[in-house]
Amino acid sequence: MTVLLSALALTAVAAVAALLFARRALLLLRLVRMGAPLQRFDDLPKRVENEAVVVFGQRKLLLRLVPGLMHAFIFWGFVVLFPTILLALIGVVDREPGLPENAPLMWLDRQGWFAFLVDLFCVLVLVGVATAFWIRKVQRPQRFEGSHLGEADLILALITGIVTTLLLWHASKIALGFNEWPAGWSPVSDALSGLFGDSTVTEALERILVWTHLLLILSFLVYLPYSKHLHIATAGPNVFFGRTRARGRLEPLRFEGPDDELRFGAGTVSELTWKGILDTMSCTECGRCQDVCPAYQTGKELSPKLLIMNLRDHVFAEGPKVLADGGYEAPQLVPNAVTDDVVWDCVTCGACVRECPVAIEHVDHIVDLRRHLVMVESRFPAEADPMLRDVERSSNPWGKAQAERAAWAEGLEVRVLQAGDPPPEILYWVGCAASYDERARASAVATVKLLRKAGIDVAILGPRESCTGDPARRMGNEYTFQALAEQNVATLGESGVTKIVASCPHCFNTLANEYPDFGGRYEVVHHSELLSQLVRDGRLAPAKGDAEITYHDSCYLARHNDVLAAPREIVSRIGKPLEMARSGRRTFCCGAGGAHMWMEERGSAINEERVREAAATGAETLAVACPFCTVMLDDGMRTTGTEMRVADVATLLAESLQ
Amino acid sequence: VSVLAVVERTPDGVEPLSLQALAFARGVAAEGPLQAVVVGSGGNELAGPLGEHGVSTLHVAEHDAYGSYAPAAVARAVVELVERLSPMAVIAAGNERGNEVMAHVAALTDLPLAANCVDAKLGDPAEVTRVRWGGSLLEQARLHAPVKLLTVQPHAVAAEPAPAGVVAVEPFTPPLSELDLAARVTESVSTSTGGISLADAKVVVTGGRGVGSAEGFAVIEELAELLGGAVGCSRAVTSAGWRPHTDQVGQTGTKIAPEIYIPCGVSGATQHMAGCKGAKAILAINTDQEASIFASADYAVIGDLHKIVPAIAAEIRKARGA
Numbered sequence: 001m002t003v004l005l006s007a008l009a010l011t012a013v014a015a016v017a018a019l020l021f022a023r024r025a026l027l028l029l030r031l032v033r034m035g036a037p038l039q040r041f042d043d044l045p046k047r048v049e050n051e052a053v054v055v056f057g058q059r060k061l062l063l064r065l066v067p068g069l070m071h072a073f074i075f076w077g078f079v080v081l082f083p084t085i086l087l088a089l090i091g092v093v094d095r096e097p098g099l100p101e102n103a104p105l106m107w108l109d110r111q112g113w114f115a116f117l118v119d120l121f122c123v124l125v126l127v128g129v130a131t132a133f134w135i136r137k138v139q140r141p142q143r144f145e146g147s148h149l150g151e152a153d154l155i156l157a158l159i160t161g162i163v164t165t166l167l168l169w170h171a172s173k174i175a176l177g178f179n180e181w182p183a184g185w186s187p188v189s190d191a192l193s194g195l196f197g198d199s200t201v202t203e204a205l206e207r208i209l210v211w212t213h214l215l216l217i218l219s220f221l222v223y224l225p226y227s228k229h230l231h232i233a234t235a236g237p238n239v240f241f242g243r244t245r246a247r248g249r250l251e252p253l254r255f256e257g258p259d260d261e262l263r264f265g266a267g268t269v270s271e272l273t274w275k276g277i278l279d280t281m282s283c284t285e286c287g288r289c290q291d292v293c294p295a296y297q298t299g300k301e302l303s304p305k306l307l308i309m310n311l312r313d314h315v316f317a318e319g320p321k322v323l324a325d326g327g328y329e330a331p332q333l334v335p336n337a338v339t340d341d342v343v344w345d346c347v348t349c350g351a352c353v354r355e356c357p358v359a360i361e362h363v364d365h366i367v368d369l370r371r372h373l374v375m376v377e378s379r380f381p382a383e384a385d386p387m388l389r390d391v392e393r394s395s396n397p398w399g400k401a402q403a404e405r406a407a408w409a410e411g412l413e414v415r416v417l418q419a420g421d422p423p424p425e426i427l428y429w430v431g432c433a434a435s436y437d438e439r440a441r442a443s444a445v446a447t448v449k450l451l452r453k454a455g456i457d458v459a460i461l462g463p464r465e466s467c468t469g470d471p472a473r474r475m476g477n478e479y480t481f482q483a484l485a486e487q488n489v490a491t492l493g494e495s496g497v498t499k500i501v502a503s504c505p506h507c508f509n510t511l512a513n514e515y516p517d518f519g520g521r522y523e524v525v526h527h528s529e530l531l532s533q534l535v536r537d538g539r540l541a542p543a544k545g546d547a548e549i550t551y552h553d554s555c556y557l558a559r560h561n562d563v564l565a566a567p568r569e570i571v572s573r574i575g576k577p578l579e580m581a582r583s584g585r586r587t588f589c590c591g592a593g594g595a596h597m598w599m600e601e602r603g604s605a606i607n608e609e610r611v612r613e614a615a616a617t618g619a620e621t622l623a624v625a626c627p628f629c630t631v632m633l634d635d636g637m638r639t640t641g642t643e644m645r646v647a648d649v650a651t652l653l654a655e656s657l658q
Numbered sequence: 659v660s661v662l663a664v665v666e667r668t669p670d671g672v673e674p675l676s677l678q679a680l681a682f683a684r685g686v687a688a689e690g691p692l693q694a695v696v697v698g699s700g701g702n703e704l705a706g707p708l709g710e711h712g713v714s715t716l717h718v719a720e721h722d723a724y725g726s727y728a729p730a731a732v733a734r735a736v737v738e739l740v741e742r743l744s745p746m747a748v749i750a751a752g753n754e755r756g757n758e759v760m761a762h763v764a765a766l767t768d769l770p771l772a773a774n775c776v777d778a779k780l781g782d783p784a785e786v787t788r789v790r791w792g793g794s795l796l797e798q799a800r801l802h803a804p805v806k807l808l809t810v811q812p813h814a815v816a817a818e819p820a821p822a823g824v825v826a827v828e829p830f831t832p833p834l835s836e837l838d839l840a841a842r843v844t845e846s847v848s849t850s851t852g853g854i855s856l857a858d859a860k861v862v863v864t865g866g867r868g869v870g871s872a873e874g875f876a877v878i879e880e881l882a883e884l885l886g887g888a889v890g891c892s893r894a895v896t897s898a899g900w901r902p903h904t905d906q907v908g909q910t911g912t913k914i915a916p917e918i919y920i921p922c923g924v925s926g927a928t929q930h931m932a933g934c935k936g937a938k939a940i941l942a943i944n945t946d947q948e949a950s951i952f953a954s955a956d957y958a959v960i961g962d963l964h965k966i967v968p969a970i971a972a973e974i975r976k977a978r979g980a
Contacts, residue, residue, distance in 0.1 A: 437928040597929075
């Protein structure tokens with residue numbers, strides 16, 4: 001009789017919970033399916049690997065040890081304790097179910113080792129929750145600024161409730177002798193069983209505990225899809241469908257095809273990609289992105305976390321209206337979901353993307369918003385207009401004469417590759433900055449001298465080289481970028497170029513990671529890689545000096561392309577290396593990325609922040625491997641009045657040979 | 659009525675770009691009388707000059723509020739006429755005020771606006787060619803609307819006179835509300851260049867980081883004034899807060915093309931030089947003889963600007979016998 005009643009009660013509450021959950025889940029699914037198409041079903045092995053490493057291995061969370069372990073305990077606890085939910089479902093109906101003994105669940109319930117794991121992970125989850133409370137209430141890191149703190153407290157309280165009732169339920173079973181597992185294997189539950197006295201009271205308590213436990217789980221289930229804690233369901237898929245190709249590559253837009261399939265970035269909610277919408281649902285507001293964002297850290301309006309949260313709020317507010325009425329004209333994402341300033345503050349350094357434990361792609365969002373603003377609305381910071389125009393008209397961002405592109409190389413006897421010439425062993429892609437900028441030229445001159453000294457047959461394209469289109473693309477002008485990409489790919493193809501060395505990390509990234517989308521496939525190396533190889537092979541023999549040198553990683557080298565070791569190898573061969581607090585893949589941008597070289601900066605300057613960090617090492621030289629870092633950081637030295645030399649690794653290497 | 663032109667007034671007559679817009683309007687209208695609208699009292703004095711440019715009827719919107727520029731109020735007058743006359747098109751100059759007024763007209767009437775046109779063929783739909791991307795792209799677009807709202811790209815058409823004979827002047831008073839006057843010009847302040855715009859100045863004297871402070875610009879201002887030129891500054895100066903961004907010469911500031919450019923204490927970064935490559939002659943003053951500014955300079959003075967600039971000023975005064 002009680003069994004029947006219990007079963008009926010369980011069916012009723014479970015049905016209500018499932019219905020509430022399903023209703024919301026269905027809406028979320030329809031919202032994701034509303035998004036614009038994006039190919040993320042390829043490259044399966046890599047996706048499985050990401051799932052294993054990032055989700056189950058918790059790799060990104062463990063980048064920060066204490067909060068990482070805290071999360072890992074709760075997450076692994078969730079995985080291990082999952083079967084206990086099913087056991088509780090059965091336990092609610094009948095404390096001694098007449099299920100066959102060899103049913104897998106019943107078998108598991110009898111295993112001492114499983115009981116031990118359950119006890120262990122209950123404790124670990126409680127340790128995790130306590131740590132989480134300590135972080136949130138005592139430590140109060142800045143990264144939570146702007147997050148929903150009350151919601152987090154409620155979720156942590158729910159988890160505490162669920163795990164505590166599980167332990168006490170097990171304890172009451174032991175007290176009553178209803179445990180299927182050997183009690184000695186679950187020391188915590190066994191110890192707690194001593195709390196229970198009179199057996200009639202305990203029997204009633206056992207019922208209350210299992211029901212409380214189950215009702216808490218069901219409340220959690222219902223609350224989940226309405227809260228930021230939704231990531232339990234979405235983070236897995238979001239990581240699975242995350243980027244698998246080069247991190248520095250942007251997804252190209254197609255400008256050919258049927259009108260209704262063309263997309264010029266994201267203007268309204270339905271133009272976000274489906275992965276972009278899934279991104280917004282995966283955010284847990286942990287703020288790791290905000291913590292590393294150079295724009296946020298220098299007092300600008302952009303916070304990558306708030307960007308995603310604001311997009312999410314907009315998706316939930318406007319998405320259902322679009323689903324309900326296909327003709328509904330949703331408001332523009334900018335400025336209704338995020339402001340113009342937020343969109344333009346980003347330097348595309350990718351620190352947020354690297355940090356995000358759930359594979360949110362902030363930079364792709366920013367670029368898609370920019371694409372719409374620039375190509376559809378012609379709305380962007382006015383001071384960037386000359387750059388966009390000059391890139392298109394003059395093939396370089398400063399409007400310099402294309403005929404003077406090789407002027408820096410006069411007297412260096414470097415071959416300027418003419419149409420029809422035999423291809424060189426390696427082509428040096430100089431880039432606009434090194435071609436025209438006084439400060440950046442030094443590195444190009446040094447690079448050519450070093451390569452010639454090592455006996456490498458190197459040539460440059462001279463006036464036939466155009467801007468790769470990177471600044472236009474990062475500004476959102478995909479159209480201009482693609483025109484330049486096609487032109488450069490054609491030039492390189494006609495010249496039979498197969499191997500390229502680039503000294504500009506932005507050119508390097510575009511040539512290596514983005515030109516393949518336009519038919520240009522080359523072996524591309526950065527000059528720091530080639531030069532360090534030549535040093536290793538003994539073809540260049542630098543003299544070790546005693547100068548202290550600190551190396552600044554360019555975002556597009558270290559973070560986007562994993563080039564970290566080569567420039568450090570050069571530095572350690574010519575001086576005494578010192579590391580900055582933020583280095584390698586954790587590097588802090590110089591402030592020029594994302595076309596910010598051609599925009600005015602609001603608030604305090606990113607380059608000055610970085611220069612102060614460099615100066616704190618006490619080194620006398622700041623080595624760089626990017627012409628834009630050279631200019632930005634040299635400017636920063638001047639504005640802060642810091643006496644520190646900024647020089648490219650090639651320049652330093654050339655000097656050490658003399 | 660085929661075309662209604664919105665004419666902007668200046669303190670001494672008609673905005674030249676509005677005359678270009680009238681020439682454009684005549685080309686678009688092909689036939690039929692050209693009507694125009696101006697706002698403010700004394701508008702009828704423009705009947706003569708506008709008649710020279712093909713206007714047959716001049717509507718003068720009169721209201722006390724037209725003493726100062728209020729874009730929404732001007733738009734109200736235009737909308738009033740659009741409703742009364744049902745023109746095929748309304749055309750204004752594509753300068754900042756023209757575009758602003760027409761944007762308000764578009765919003766009030768819920769009609770599309772094609773800004774910065776260089777060519778248009780009326781009809782249904784109208785076919786327009788317009789400038790995008792600051793001149794690097796021409797867009798051909800079709801405009802579906804009962805009334806076509808267009809602005810004319812500045813300097814795309816010459817302001818040829820075309821006498822139209824007698825001009826009928828029709829005053830009217832548009833109904834203006836408080837809201838129409840919410841945004842209006844309340845005060846005009848000229849910039850520190852003393853009325854000479856940086857972009858148009860024949861002489862520009864620029865100070866860089868080497869000037870050292872906001873006060874240090876006194877010598878730069880003095881020299882600029884003596885030469886009848888404008889004061890510029892480099893990005894470093896703007897970042898330090900010594901001068902406003904409107905004074906900044908460079909890639910992300912104002913592009914200048916003076917006869918003589920005098921950068922003082924400016925290192926000459928590529929970003930800066932991109933803003934002054936139109937200068938006919940450059941006289942650079944800098945203590946650092948390695949400064950890259952000297953690579954582009956026609957005349958170089960290596961020395962402290964705080965000594966050299968006052969010395970030049972003194973010489974100019976002496977030569978002028980002051």
